[in-house]
Amino acid sequence: MSQSLLTHINKQKVPNHIAIIMDGNGRWAKEKGKDRIFGHYEGVISVRSAVEACVEAGVNYLTLYAFSTENWNRPKAEVDALMELLVNTLNTEMVSLHKNGVRLHVIGDFKSLPAICQQQLSEAIALTKNNTSLNVVLALSYSAKWEIKEATKAIAQDVLDGKLNVEDISEDLISTYLNTAHLPDPELMIRTSGECRISNFLLYQLAYAELYFTNLHWPDFRKEHLFEAIINYQNRERRFGKISEQIINNEVSN
Ligand code: FPP
DSSP, X not given: OHHHHHHTSOGGGOOSEEEXXXXXXXXXXXHTTOOHHHHHHHHHHHHHHHHHHHHHHTOOEEEEEEEEGGGGGSOHHHHHHHHHHHHHHHHHHXXXXXXXXXXXXXXXXXXXXXXXXXXXXXXXXXXXXXXXXXXXXXXXXXXXXXXHHHHHHHHHHHHHTTSSOGGGOOHHHHHHXXXXXXXXXXXXXXXXXXXXXXXXXXXXTTTTOEEEEOSSOGGGOOHHHHHHHHHHHHTSOOOTTSOHHHHHXXXXXX
16 A cells, blocks of 8 residues: 555655654544553554655655653653653664664753653764664654744844844844754644644744644554655645746746
């Protein structure tokens, strides 16, 4: 099934960067009469599928919203279980990810993570820093409003220190103060579980992204679903504020 869908993907128009809000783990587990954390464990299998699908389709960047700033407000047992799952997953998956050329990045309030998570993540980032097949970006203790607040403070401080002129503050300069300074903006954002919200995720970077919502809960999301999302994206016309004729003429002249 997934292999036949892969052949329908136009390799010339694959999104360079896909961002995913992996939602619905808790509901998926509850529907099966299980504890919410069971859904998070199953969600790791979907993470593996998404990574493999991106490599096969030729996507260069995959950002996964794994833990938001707001998720700290969940019951302590669930937060602890999620952090433990992160550490265990890094332990079990890193060798294989490294062998397959995956480079790991993290965005978010790194220092707010438990010490053991920080240590495992730092090791994984260092181990994979020269890999080039796929960049996997984990958004951990991340929220866009937090990121924009931090960027604003850093810009204000640089102005106060005389390192930056107010006139030099441009849209591109703001990008360089975000956690994602070294990453391209996503062209496609996928959210599972039927919720049609952005939920404080990459607000600046998603300005022109195509949004794709599916009713599937994250633990049911497999390779073929990512391929379906890419095919759906490829059938959209991205106008960036222009009109249709301008886009078509530009494609013809290219
Ligand atoms: C949202 O579902 C999911 C999360 C808050 C955590 C996502 C974590 C994983 C998929 C596993 C760990 C990931 C890595 C990269 C190791 P929800 O709990 O909000 O579900 P609900 O909306 O049904 O309650």
